[in-house]
Amino acid sequence: MKVLVTGGAGFIGSHLVDALMERGYDVRVLDDLSAGSLDNIKGWLNHERFEFIEGDMRDPETVKNALDGVDVVFHLAANPEVRIGSQSPELLYETNVLITYNLLNAVRDSSVRYIIFTSSSTVYGEAEVIPTPEDYAPLEPISVYGGVKLAAEAIISGYAHTFGFKALIFRLANIIGERSNHGVIYDFINKLRRNPEELEILGDGTQRKSYLHVSDTVEGMLHIFEAFKKENKRVDFYNLGNDDWITVKEIAEIVSEEMQLKPAFKFTGGVDGGRGWKGDVKFMRLSIEKAKKTGWKPKLSSYEAVRRTVRELLLSH
Structure with missing residues (x-):
């Protein structure tokens, strides 16, 4: 399978790239290097199964080109800073919602069968049930960051049901x-x-x-993705935490x-x-009972x- 990792030079993304390469996947990374670094993936840069594209996902053409021949997208590109929401909501919108919309529009005309998205525990807001399960409602984020993550989840779900690909959404605790x-x-x-x-x-x-260590996070994402491929759900949600x-x-x-x-x-x-x-x-x-099953x-x-x-x-x- 050919995999695209958006944000693959970033913190979680680069660890995911390591794991995918070690498992024998063909991996392409799309990253604008605003939060990530080539140092994180330098060990793979000359590998025959690896390709790096420096590009900004706010440009639809860049996204479209990056999807050529891809079966699976791990969509990790985002602005990771929760605190920025009060100073720059428009930046959070562009680097979470807009880029996700551009990705989904490009996926419509591509060979992509699966999108795996890293969302956040912040979509739950101040949950009255702790540990918080995936079916907790209503989702009421208290930060702009939580709001844009929830918006991205919603458009992914809408597009998956409308255009026939499958989507797996991870709500992550604090990953370190x-x-x-x-x-x-x-x-x-x-x-x-x-x-x-x-x-x-x-x-x-x-x-x-x-808090969840990044090694456990990546292991969880890849393990649950294998389980999700066998499920007949169009869209599914999993918490990953401790x-x-x-x-x-x-x-x-x-x-x-x-x-x-x-x-x-x-x-x-x-x-x-x-x-x-x-x-x-x-x-x-977060409740991780579903992931543990x-x-x-x-x-x-x-x-x-x-x-x-x-x-x-x-x-x-």
Whole structure:
């Protein structure tokens, strides 16, 4: 099968590319390198089964050309920064909704049979049921980021039912690991390098969320995709996360310990009752029972994933 990975030079995308190449797929990557880096995929650049296209998915022609001969699209291209929503909603719209629309329009006239989309736990908003299952409703995002992810899910579903391809949508918890270049662990490490005496923590530190290591994420995506191919559902949704969760303060403690520092913690107090920023979901843990029924489960807990990620980022930066 020939696979296109949009955003394949990014954090999760590049790990997915590694796994697909190791499994023998023909892989093409489309990435504008705004959030990704060629360094993440440099090991494959001269491989006969690998092709890289630098291009912006806001241009329909670029997307159309990238789909030539492709059977499966893993659509990971997006702006990954939740916090940008309050400053630049139009950028989030363009880099999530518009590019997805361009992709779907191009898929109509292509050989693509499957689209796999990485959505986000933020589509649930502040769920009243925790752990939150895939059939939770109503979906009420509290950030622009959550809103554009939900919009992308909806158009994918509409196009799949109308034009006859199959779509698999993953709602991801907080994904962490080597090559990540944003997020709480990355921020803490950089802050402590600048000032080892004090660590500023956004919010009140009690925010509690589920974290999944990128190795478990990619394993889950590929495992569930195999199961989905045998299903007769046109569109299906799976949460990918962890059974446990961890507070921001505990993450700060792990980062400090791994860096052999004892900084004073300075909590900003945050907004709207201790959130890190406007639109930050304070408590998030997804139900992963549906994913587990396919035979997948995370190898690392949230705590183990955090500790391993801190070590990986300290080694690589």
